[in-house]
Amino acid sequence: MFTKLRNKFLILNMSITSMVMITAFAVIYFITYSNIHSEIQNKLKARSETQIRTAGINLLDDMEKGVSIVRRFSLEDLLSFNVEVDPNGRILKIYSFIDMPEEVYYKAVAAAWSSKRNNSTITLEGKQWQYLITQMGRRVILKNGQQYSLMDNKYQITFLDITESNRTLFELLITLLFVGLIMLFVIFIISLYFANRSIKPIAETWEKQKQFIADASHELKTPLSIINANYDALLANQEETIKSQLKWLDYIKIGTDRMTKLINDLLSLAKIEDVNFEMQKMPFNISNAVHDVLSSMEAVAIEKGIQLSHSIEADIIVKSDLEKVKQVITILFDNAIKYSNENGQIDISLIKSKRQVIYSIKNSGKGIAKQDLPKVFDRFYRADPSRTHENGGYGLGLSIAKTIIDGLGGEIHVASVENEYTTFSFTLGL
Structure with a gap:
């Protein structure tokens, strides 16, 4: 049952974590892809505008009738080339500093012109190229300084090498997948550890309840x-x-x-x-409370031949629940009497230390085995089962005492040496 509950916690945690991680990695990849794609588009556009331009007509006088066309080539980026074609897709001119066979340029133009889809990608010579098709034009400058553009019946195809960009995106994707798998494994181990820790107290409580x-x-x-x-x-x-x-x-x-x-x-x-149960905390004199319990039970101790000694600091005021504190003192006193040996000794101490009060009661007797000390405050635990019916106890007193002290924000402890003594003590904030 608890294994299934742990697995449900684990699956839920891994599902949420995986969704968050996948979303984060997808955003990282999408942003990187968009930036690289935008950069490629800008480069293509820039190469298309600067690789081949026309400088127009200067009508200086009646004798100058011809048209002068000046073509300029940019050396800024050697990872691109331009091809000038006619309306039928036949190559007119090639502008390139890239050392490739001539047939490669023809293959590139044929592939690009057949699809005529801008910003598409083709593969040539083991590399990936993205292309842009634009119609060529001329800029005409008149004698009076006016200028205008004329569209030619020619086209320019600009090719840009995007192999490294695609490789970068692929490497980023592989890195994200690798990192994601490692993170999922680490998160699984951590989640399994904390799931086991979370289930452990529930399982222990269930077993204690049974x-x-x-x-x-x-x-x-x-x-x-x-x-x-x-x-x-x-x-x-x-x-x-x-x-x-x-x-x-x-x-x-x-x-x-x-x-x-x-x-x-x-x-x-x-x-x-009960989680809704509230202790009634009011200031009271805990020194007087200890004296009251001692007086009420002194006769029982004397009847058993037990010697009592006490060291109770006077007039210690604490803010707590008087009746519950007296109940704890009574439980511990009754337990000390039950498990003291004949003609034994009980020592009671109450002192104020810094911002807390410390009460302890020590009785001589058989003591408690070291391995049994962690069980002392468990329900129905008996240090000496053979004397249970004789003393009329059920092993609930110490469990009640611990629950009360925990509810009051204090701590309760036990120390014992077999065949010598047992000491119970608790602390409460002033």
């Missing part, structure tokens, strides 16, 4: 089994008095109490994890 449902079902099964078993015992002894059956009723009460506590913890966890 495990949570399985664990919750297992935990609910135990008290329900107790209730059903004792209910059957009561039905089997219907003639007995209620007083004589109190032990079965007590067992049922124990089962319902355990199930009620579990359900309340689950509801509390679901409520805290």
Whole structure:
């Protein structure tokens, strides 16, 4: 399921990226093509106008009756040549500095004149030529200085070598394709990496949710089994008095109490994890809050023979949720008592450091294995499963504590050395 979801993300990302890249490369190629094509057109036009021109008639006096025609040839660009033809396409004159056989010029004119399509391309001698057909004319200058143009019954075909220009466009196209393929490969690798990273937390959350449902079902099964078993015992002894059956009723009460506590913890966890749930942050004295929790649970610790020591800095004011913070302190204190060894030690500390307050509680005891430390705040995790029913815990307390601290913008940590001690601590901004 998650592989398909990852592939959908990957396909969507690659499709969008490919479209953007293809569009960008197409724009680059189109602009380059237009510039080169425009440059070719300008060169053709310039060569057509400058290669062959007529200088006109000077009527100086009655004796000068003839017409003087002067033809000029431009040496600016040796990659072009001009051919003068009659209306039937027969060559009259060739103007060229390019060393080519004469039959090549005849082939060029025949190909151009047969199609008579300007700006078309032909191939000669392994090179590509673009041509322009224009009608020739004369500029006549009269004695009084007036001038006008006369159109001749001749045509000029201007050929321009565009082999390098086409090669440039082809090389640009190959470069864009090569760069595009490399970029697509790189983008694919990067997209695959980030797609896997994006899917990983979703997959982990899904697995945790499945495990949570399985664990919750297992935990609910135990008290329900107790209730059903004792209910059957009561039905089997219907003639007995209620007083004589109190032990079965007590067992049922124990089962319902355990199930009620579990359900309340689950509801509390679901409520805290709700994205719309807002903590009620108000300034309060966290030093007094720690003293209140310590006083309420001191008797339980003394009953177990645990020695308590504390170092609580006075009058530390924080802006947070008083009830939620007290709930976290209570969870950590209760956890320390449960997992302290007989006649053990619990040390509590509350200090202010820079712009945050640090609370820690350390208890002696069996400790937590190093490989289990990352799982401590998971739902239904138990550091000592064999003592679960004895202590009445479900492994939700620490998960609730972490969710609360995260919601308050703080951090919670655990450190432990096996067979020595375990320390839980959290920080909150002042």
